[in-house]
Amino acid sequence: MSNLPAWQFDEMKQVGKDYAEASEVEAFDAFHGKLRDVEKENEAIIKTLSIQKHHSVIDFGAGTGAFAIQSAACSRKVYAVDVSRAMLNFARNKSKTKGISNIVFCHGGFLTYSHTDDPVDFIVTSLALHHLPDFWKGVALRRLNSMLKPEGRLFLYDVVYSEENYEANITAWISSMESIGGRELVEDVEMHIREEYSTFTWIMESLLEKAGFRIDTVNYDKGVLAQYVCIKKGGEA
Numbered sequence: 001m002s003n004l005p006a007w008q009f010d011e012m013k014q015v016g017k018d019y020a021e022a023s024e025v026e027a028f029d030a031f032h033g034k035l036r037d038v039e040k041e042n043e044a045i046i047k048t049l050s051i052q053k054h055h056s057v058i059d060f061g062a063g064t065g066a067f068a069i070q071s072a073a074c075s076r077k078v079y080a081v082d083v084s085r086a087m088l089n090f091a092r093n094k095s096k097t098k099g100i101s102n103i104v105f106c107h108g109g110f111l112t113y114s115h116t117d118d119p120v121d122f123i124v125t126s127l128a129l130h131h132l133p134d135f136w137k138g139v140a141l142r143r144l145n146s147m148l149k150p151e152g153r154l155f156l157y158d159v160v161y162s163e164e165n166y167e168a169n170i171t172a173w174i175s176s177m178e179s180i181g182g183r184e185l186v187e188d189v190e191m192h193i194r195e196e197y198s199t200f201t202w203i204m205e206s207l208l209e210k211a212g213f214r215i216d217t218v219n220y221d222k223g224v225l226a227q228y229v230c231i232k233k234g235g236e237a
């Protein structure tokens with residue numbers, strides 16, 4: 001981080017859950033593999049964006065590489081970006097096992113990754129932007145916008161709170177976690193809310209617009225999750 005100003009947020013310092021250790025990363029992959037139908041989630045993103053063989057994609061907060069690997073199989077090139085070297089190592093090994101060779105693994109993050117190749121068609125980021133406080137989310141979204149082609153699209157999925165009934169929504173969400181993933185998941189979610197930087201929908205939506213995106217579609221889930229498809233403004237008819 002040597003050429004960055006002293007006031008730059010240190011995104012390499014893990015907040016909330018610590019993904020710096022290989023054992024944490026293996027546990028994350030196994031746990032999420034049980035909790036989520038990751039393959040189906042990724043298939044839906046690929047279909048929503050219509051990712052095809054000639055397209056290029058950046059996956060920010062790529063984690064254990066599930067989306068990067070699945071989208072690499074149907075696109076030209078994927079850049080998998082993550083601040084955790086342990087995550088990147090795990091994802092790289094997984095991609096080798098699957099015989100995927102068109103992923104560039106990049107150690108960096110929303111605030112520090114520098115995209116020196118041509119602008120990309122799509123940027124995807126799932127459950128990662130909440131690692132940044134709101135001001136830095138705004139900075140990050142502007143950077144992402146600059147990495148996209150005109151009319152390029154951003155798919156953003158994260159914990160984002162609807163303003164109405166937020167306390168009741170959070171309480172109901174936590175209660176529903178016990179049967180899905182036991183005490184471990186309840187504690188993960190509690191820690192997420194307490195220590196990580198998920199924000200309100202009106203803040204997220206304003207940040208997206210100010211960063212140069214038009215929100216094309218949004219889906220809210222339980223008042224605690226939001227999925228946005230956004231288009232880079234400027235190149236549209």
Ligand SMILES: C[S@@+](CC[C@H](N)C(=O)[O-])C[C@H]1O[C@@H](n2cnc3c(N)ncnc32)[C@H](O)[C@@H]1O
Binds near residue numbers: 012060083110131
């Ligand atoms: C909850 S995991 C989600 C991984 C994957 N996207 C998924 O949906 O399974 C969050 C990931 O974001 C990464 N991360 C945290 N802060 C980041 C930042 N500032 N820039 C990029 N990635 C970051 C973490 O290292 C971790 O791999």
